[in-house]
Amino acid sequence: MTNSKSSLKSTPLMDRVREWIALARLSISDAGNRDFSDLQASYSQHDQYVHKYLGGSLTDQKVIEIGYGARPNRLIWFFGQGVDIVGIDLDQPILRGSPAEFLHVYRKNGWERMVKTIGRWFINERQLRRAMLAELSRQRGKTMELPAERLVVGDATSAPFWEQNRGANYIFSEDVFEHIPPESLERLLPVMAAST
Numbered sequence: 373m374t375n376s377k378s379s380l381k382s383t384p385l386m387d388r389v390r391e392w393i394a395l396a397r398l399s400i401s402d403a404g405n406r407d408f409s410d411l412q413a414s415y416s417q418h419d420q421y422v423h424k425y426l427g428g429s430l431t432d433q434k435v436i437e438i439g440y441g442a443r444p445n446r447l448i449w450f451f452g453q454g455v456d457i458v459g460i461d462l463d464q465p466i467l468r469g470s471p472a473e474f475l476h477v478y479r480k481n482g483w484e485r486m487v488k489t490i491g492r493w494f495i496n497e498r499q500l501r502r503a504m505l506a507e508l509s510r511q512r513g514k515t516m517e518l519p520a521e522r523l524v525v526g527d528a529t530s531a532p533f534w535e536q537n538r539g540a541n542y543i544f545s546e547d548v549f550e551h552i553p554p555e556s557l558e559r560l561l562p563v564m565a566a567s568t
């Protein structure tokens with residue numbers, strides 16, 4: 373049997389539709405999740421590293437996260453725990469779900485990514501972000517606003533970010549360096565070292 377032109381064309385579309393359905397199911401199944409224990413576990417782990425290698429605790433350090441990702445919940449959680457933290461990522465995160473943010477995703481990554489981003493935001497992330505800020509406000513005993521100014525959009529291998537954020541003594545990153553080309557990584561290490 374031979375494939376018709378239309379069935380050949382439709383295969384990738386069907387794959388994408390399946391992927392979207394799987395994504396929507398995952399987001400819906402996670403929609404009621406208001407458990408921040410994974411963020412707190414990550415906080416405790418980094419706090420232990422600080423105790424072990426620097427002394428003191430995470431809240432005594434000037435911290436930088438390289439590549440906080442599209443969902444910068446860890447950085448927001450750490451900030452909520454009183455950490456002096458700034459992050460940098462190439463991609464603009466969705467912070468308020470504004471049309472301008474979705475437009476930015478469309479311009480940078482195309483309509484398919486924009487549709488997925490909008491879906492995730494309205495099914496799950498918007499409520500999660502609100503619940504997280506409410507929990508952090510409860511813990512701190514005062515209203516906590518989204519620390520948007522702490523989420524820098526830019527290239528971590530460029531010197532100006534490091535010049536503006538001199539004196540960091542704890543820098544971390546998860547699942548990022550494998551996405552940075554080796555020649556850019558070679559640029560990163562000297563500018564990072566010069567700023568600390």
Ligand SMILES: C[S@@+](CC[C@H](N)C(=O)[O-])C[C@H]1O[C@@H](n2cnc3c(N)ncnc32)[C@H](O)[C@@H]1O
Nearest residue numbers: 439440441460461462463527528546547548551
């Ligand atoms: C796989 S994601 C990991 C995100 C997050 N760290 C996490 O664990 O969920 C990789 C992130 O690295 C960011 N990234 C890649 N190259 C970068 C660069 N040169 N400067 C800043 N961020 C970069 C990407 O934009 C992306 O958000």
